[in-house]
Amino acid sequence: MGICQVKEIMSLHMDAGRDKLIPILQEVQKAEGFLSRESVELIGNHLKLPVSKIFGVATFYNQFRFEPVGRFHIQICRGTACHVKGSAPILESLVKELDVQPGRTTKDGLFSLEVVACIGACGLAPVIAVNGEFHARVESAQIPEIIDLYRKKAV
Amino acid sequence: MNVTINNRTLEASPGETILEVAARAAISIPTLCHMEGLPPTGACRMCVVEDMETGNLIPSCSQPAFDGMRINTHSPKALTARRTIVELLLANHPDDCLYCIRNGCCTLQGYSEELGVRQRRYNGERSTSDLDVSSPSIVRDPDKCILCGKCVRVCEEIQGVSAIDFQGRGSDTRIGCAFKEGLNVSSCINCGQCIMVCPTGALAEKDDTARVIAALRNPDITVVVQHAPAISVTIAEDFGMKPGTDIVDRMNGALRRMGFDYIFPTSFGADLTAIEEANELVERITSGGPLPLFTSCSPGWIKFMEEFYPDLVDNVSSCKSPQQMLGAVIKRVWTKEKNIDPRKVFHVSIMPCTAKKFECDRTGMRKGSVRDVDAVLTTREFIRMIKMFGIDLKLVTGEPADNPYGERSSAGKIFGVSGGVMEAAIRTAFHMLTGEDLPALEVKELRGFDGIKEVAVYIGDLELKAAVVSGLGNARKLLDRILSGEKTYHFVEIMTCPGGCIAGGGQPFTSDPQVIRSRMTALYSIDSAAPARTAHSNVSLKKLYNDHLEKPGSHAAHEMLHTVYARREVLK
Numbered sequence: 010m011g012i013c014q015v016k017e018i019m020s021l022h023m024d025a026g027r028d029k030l031i032p033i034l035q036e037v038q039k040a041e042g043f044l045s046r047e048s049v050e051l052i053g054n055h056l057k058l059p060v061s062k063i064f065g066v067a068t069f070y071n072q073f074r075f076e077p078v079g080r081f082h083i084q085i086c087r088g089t090a091c092h093v094k095g096s097a098p099i100l101e102s103l104v105k106e107l108d109v110q111p112g113r114t115t116k117d118g119l120f121s122l123e124v125v126a127c128i129g130a131c132g133l134a135p136v137i138a139v140n141g142e143f144h145a146r147v148e149s150a151q152i153p154e155i156i157d158l159y160r161k162k163a164v
Numbered sequence: 165m166n167v168t169i170n171n172r173t174l175e176a177s178p179g180e181t182i183l184e185v186a187a188r189a190a191i192s193i194p195t196l197c198h199m200e201g202l203p204p205t206g207a208c209r210m211c212v213v214e215d216m217e218t219g220n221l222i223p224s225c226s227q228p229a230f231d232g233m234r235i236n237t238h239s240p241k242a243l244t245a246r247r248t249i250v251e252l253l254l255a256n257h258p259d260d261c262l263y264c265i266r267n268g269c270c271t272l273q274g275y276s277e278e279l280g281v282r283q284r285r286y287n288g289e290r291s292t293s294d295l296d297v298s299s300p301s302i303v304r305d306p307d308k309c310i311l312c313g314k315c316v317r318v319c320e321e322i323q324g325v326s327a328i329d330f331q332g333r334g335s336d337t338r339i340g341c342a343f344k345e346g347l348n349v350s351s352c353i354n355c356g357q358c359i360m361v362c363p364t365g366a367l368a369e370k371d372d373t374a375r376v377i378a379a380l381r382n383p384d385i386t387v388v389v390q391h392a393p394a395i396s397v398t399i400a401e402d403f404g405m406k407p408g409t410d411i412v413d414r415m416n417g418a419l420r421r422m423g424f425d426y427i428f429p430t431s432f433g434a435d436l437t438a439i440e441e442a443n444e445l446v447e448r449i450t451s452g453g454p455l456p457l458f459t460s461c462s463p464g465w466i467k468f469m470e471e472f473y474p475d476l477v478d479n480v481s482s483c484k485s486p487q488q489m490l491g492a493v494i495k496r497v498w499t500k501e502k503n504i505d506p507r508k509v510f511h512v513s514i515m516p517c518t519a520k521k522f523e524c525d526r527t528g529m530r531k532g533s534v535r536d537v538d539a540v541l542t543t544r545e546f547i548r549m550i551k552m553f554g555i556d557l558k559l560v561t562g563e564p565a566d567n568p569y570g571e572r573s574s575a576g577k578i579f580g581v582s583g584g585v586m587e588a589a590i591r592t593a594f595h596m597l598t599g600e601d602l603p604a605l606e607v608k609e610l611r612g613f614d615g616i617k618e619v620a621v622y623i624g625d626l627e628l629k630a631a632v633v634s635g636l637g638n639a640r641k642l643l644d645r646i647l648s649g650e651k652t653y654h655f656v657e658i659m660t661c662p663g664g665c666i667a668g669g670g671q672p673f674t675s676d677p678q679v680i681r682s683r684m685t686a687l688y689s690i691d692s693a694a695p696a697r698t699a700h701s702n703v704s705l706k707k708l709y710n711d712h713l714e715k716p717g718s719h720a721a722h723e724m725l726h727t728v729y730a731r732r733e734v735l736k
Binding site: 061064 | 326328329330331332333341342343350351736
């Protein structure tokens with residue numbers, strides 16, 4: 010893990026042009042868990058792209074993050090079924106309860122929040138997943154309870 | 165081929181856009197994202213016109229004219245569309261025009277007024293982004309941004325810097341630096357060209373007028389001002405006079421009325437720079453390098469070099485810029501001669517440049533705790549101050565600058581245009597090497613608005629190869645040719661802003677290239693009419709060398725007038 014691994018990824022894309030930016034970002038994120046400044050600068054050097062441009066491209070997509078994920082990574086589904094079943098207030102409660110914006114990680118490093126388009130569990134809508142553990146038919150009033158569960162696990 | 169625009173038949177050449185054809189026929193179509201000389205993006209849709217064949221609205225900036233086309237640029241449909249665009253742009257705009265730095269000179273405000281927007285029909289959620297005040301030169305207020313993208317384009321396509329870009333998506337789209345950092349840690353070179361193209365108050369110079377006014381009001385402080393060569397041929401246009409009118413004497417009169425105690429033209433400092441730089445050039449040519457020698461007057465270029473071409477640090481002239489040379493002379497020599505405590509002198513410099521605000525903060529631009537330049541005002545801030553102080557620039561009596569640095573040669577005056585620094589330095593280098601004056605004293609090949617200009621000047625047996633570049637995108641092209649060995653030169657002048665300081669990032673807003681051209685014409689006519697056209701003929705400057713600096717390139721001169729550069733780590 011770390012910059013060596015990122016360099017290794019670059020070496021697999023020796024003559025890559027700017028069209029390879031997104032695949033490289035994906036590989037780096039897979040290896041690092043997020044896109045660190047160092048790796049974005051390395052990618053920029055490699056592809057001769059300014060970091061402002063890479064950051065612009067990466068922030069266009071929901072899939073890229075710039076902080077390591079938390080110990081508990083929360084994915085909230087905002088797909089059509091979940092939306093119809095009321096996922097918007099759930100996201101709101103999560104943001105409020107964790108005091109963190111989507112794509113970010115809490116200051117204590119415990120939770121990270123990710124909005125996903127469809128998690129593929131429409132039958133359970135609205136749904137959130139914490140480290141892959143699904144919580145079905147969630148109501149926004151339950152959010153503090155669910156978060157508490159994981160807070161207790163952390164101690 | 166012929167197109168019909170507003171019932172008038174107009175001739176169009178292939179590839180010409182409707183916007184361009186209309187402009188030639190004195191029909192002005194509003195646009196928020198169009199940039200002269202760059203390919204259209206069609207982002208803002210303000211320039212839509214009605215195709216009378218189909219009734220469709222088409223963006224005139226990106227639609228090439230074709231034979232038989234019938235267009236109405238100001239049909240009811242087109243006007244309604246434009247008005248709606250403005251209303252939608254205003255939906256989340258902060259309603260603070262009265263407090264905005266662009267009040268009265270804002271393109272968005274102008275269009276809102278022209279199109280008769282009189283009420284807020286759409287009420288959107290206001291954005292609440294943080295003001296970026298991290299830069300010493302530029303303030304960024306993303307709340308006022310309408311995402312036209314011109315700043316991003318000028319930074320990337322003209323300057324080759326790319327400090328800012330679009331980020332996010334949809335209604336969350338913002339313009340900013342990588343990792344949402346401040347401009348101060350980005351690769352921003354402070355040139356201010358983004359401010360020049362911004363149609364709103366989203367980008368502005370850092371305002372230093374309050375500090376200057378406070379100094380003027382403090383009876384214990386002596387306020388000394390210098391004004392850059394480009395200022396006197398620029399400000400007239402903002403006071404209803406013909407663009408390109410030189411009003412240096414009236415400007416001095418205005419400065420005295422405002423309470424500035426001593427006035428010196430930066431051109432004196434420029435004469436000094438021409439001599440030191442010519443000396444450096446001659447030394448490097450005779451002692452074998454390193455060549456080419458790059459000029460160092462333009463602080464945007466210096467920061468650019470430190471970030472992107474740090475291997476060239478030894479090639480760049482160690483000369484400080486004219487602003488900093490004159491600042492050092494005022495604070496370190498003049499105060500001594502005048503017997504004034506330098507800590508009680510506040511030195512203001514009026515510049516066509518936002519990067520000068522950064523430059524005066526650089527290390528080495530002070531002696532002990534005494535800064536050589538205390539505050540830099542851009543031309544725009546200076547104009548605001550003249551108006552604030554209620555001075556009628558048309559009527560104010562002309563006055564000369566002060567002695568001993570009021571004398572300047574016209575070599576120091578042409579520093580304001582791309583090619584001027586080199587022409588001034590060549591005049592003096594020619595004299596240093598041959599003991600004679602350069603024939604006709606002019607190097608015409610170095611003049612004009614071309615991005616890259618080249619010349620070979622014969623000085624005795626030496627064929628001096630020189631190049632002049634303006635706009636850092638052009639600099640990148642030339643530097644890469646030099647580094648690859650494709651081109652070799654002795655001397656290269658690089659100016660950050662296209663055309664030089666006359667088109668600097670601190671200048672009044674104008675979209676008319678003729679206005680900028682008139683500033684250039686003015687500087688060259690001052691030069692051709694001047695009695696003293698070489699820096700080395702400046703008598704007060706000779707005295708400065710005799711009394712304090714010994715000779716060009718001496719130890720004392722190095723101490724006061726030269727500086728060092730270093731690799732700079734930024735987000736790039």
